[in-house]
Amino acid sequence: RKAVVRITTGSQALDELLGGGIETLAITEAFGEFRSGKTQLAHTLCVSTQLPINLHGGNGKVAYIDTEGTFRPDRIVPIAERFGMDPSAVLDNIIYARAYTYEHQYNLLLGLAAKMSEEPFRLLIVDSVIALFRVDFSGRGELAERQQKLAQMLSRLTKIAEEFNVAVYMTNQVIADPGGGVFISDPKKPAGGHVLAHAATIRLMLRKGKGEQRVCKIFDAPNLPEAEAVFQITPGGIAD
Ligand code: ATP
Ligand code: MG
Numbered sequence: 001r002k003a004v005v006r007i008t009t010g011s012q013a014l015d016e017l018l019g020g021g022i023e024t025l026a027i028t029e030a031f032g033e034f035r036s037g038k039t040q041l042a043h044t045l046c047v048s049t050q051l052p053i054n055l056h057g058g059n060g061k062v063a064y065i066d067t068e069g070t071f072r073p074d075r076i077v078p079i080a081e082r083f084g085m086d087p088s089a090v091l092d093n094i095i096y097a098r099a100y101t102y103e104h105q106y107n108l109l110l111g112l113a114a115k116m117s118e119e120p121f122r123l124l125i126v127d128s129v130i131a132l133f134r135v136d137f138s139g140r141g142e143l144a145e146r147q148q149k150l151a152q153m154l155s156r157l158t159k160i161a162e163e164f165n166v167a168v169y170m171t172n173q174v175i176a177d178p179g180g181g182v183f184i185s186d187p188k189k190p191a192g193g194h195v196l197a198h199a200a201t202i203r204l205m206l207r208k209g210k211g212e213q214r215v216c217k218i219f220d221a222p223n224l225p226e227a228e229a230v231f232q233i234t235p236g237g238i239a240d
Contacts, residue, residue, distance in 0.1 A: 002165040005122060008056035010044045010079075010238035011231035014216055018202070021048075021056060024122060024167045027157055027199060029129075031172035031190040032206030037214045037233050038171040039070050041206075042125045044237035045169055046094050047079045049123040055083075058167070060122025061093045063112050065105060067131045071096060082236030102132040102149060109156045116164040124160055129153075129170040130191050147195050154199035172196060190219070 006020035015021045022028045022045065030038045046064065051057020064071055073091055080087040095115065099105035105126075112124065130150065137146035161168045174188040190196065190203065197203070203219040212233045218224050232239050 002162075005053065005058050005165065005167070006056070007045060007058045007123065007167055008048045008051070009041060009231070010048055010236075011229065011240050013229040013240055014231045014238065015056070017216060017218065017227055017229035022167050022169060023201070024058065024165045025161055026201035027154075027161060027168040027170060028202050028204065029170050029172055029190070029196070029200035030204040030206055031174055031219075032204075033174060033188070033208065036206035036208055037231075037238070038206060039068075039127055040075075040233045041238050042127050042169060042171065043072070043075050044079055045123055045125065045167075046076060047083055047085065047090055047237065049167070050085065050090055050093055051083060058122030060120045060166075061095065062123045062125065063115070063121055064094055064096045064125045065099055065108055065112075065127070066096065067099045067105060067126070067128055069098060070127065071098075078235045079237035099132060102136045102153070105132055106149075106153050106156065109153065109160065113156075113160055113163070116160065116166065121164055121166055124157070124166050124168045126157070126168070126170040128173060129157075130172055130196065134173070134191065147193060150192060151195045151199075154195065158199060170200075 005024040008021045046062045049058040049062050052059050077087040080090040097108050133146050133150050157168050173191045175191045177189045205217045205219040207215050209215050215228055215230055217228045
């Protein structure tokens with residue numbers, strides 16, 4: 001049995017909420033409104049995953065699948081410096097790919113599995129996991145097919161997490177709740193329905209606070225205490 005590795009988010013408060021950081025052998029989903037910090041957390045994890053285990057890292061490489069074109073190598077530099085690491089060495093250990101269709105996204109995962117059997121990876125980022133599915137299956141009558149393809153891709157992610165002892169960090173979008181209305185105070189919910197809800201080991205709901213402050217809450221986990229963590233987005237990445 002493989003041992004779970006917990007990778008720091010850069011914020012102690014957020015790490016504590018997660019029980020030590022984001023976990024390998026699991027899928028962590030983050031959803032929330034625009035600018036809530038999903039992609040900034042991804043950038044921070046790109047660096048912290050490469051820290052040694054005794055510094056709450058994963059001592060491993062990172063694979064980054066980007067469907068929105070929002071990965072910024074320049075952003076990695078100050079984050080690496082904040083953790084006392086060499087930025088160019090850190091960038092060299094991030095395998096990056098931009099996906100343009102849901103099929104492309106799926107095929108990239110197949111290719112990554114081959115790479116992961118040769119080199120020690122500890123993190124796979126998919127930002128965002130659902131955007132291309134929402135574009136490629138936009139018709140009303142295509143929902144069933146979309147959910148089927150989405151389930152296939154998510155089962156790949158689960159397999160990668162378990163086979164290579166990797167932490168999967170995927171971001172999700174929020175949609176207006178069709179059942180929402182005057183009686184629901186926050187008519188937003190994560191996209192992807194039951195299929196996505198079922199695949200995620202832990203679901204993080206992010207929202208904006210004051211200024212660069214952000215708030216994270218664990219979503220829909222009846223067996224966990226209702227708690228929130230407040231963190232900041234700083235030039236050096238996610239912090240307290
Ligand atoms: P979307 O749904 O649009 O993808 P997101 O949740 O991925 O949004 P991020 O891109 O992670 O949002 O967060 C963007 C926010 O991060 C900016 O609005 C800004 O507040 C903060 N930010 C970005 N870069 C820096 C930086 N260098 N220093 C400090 N804060 C930054
Ligand atoms: Mg983003």
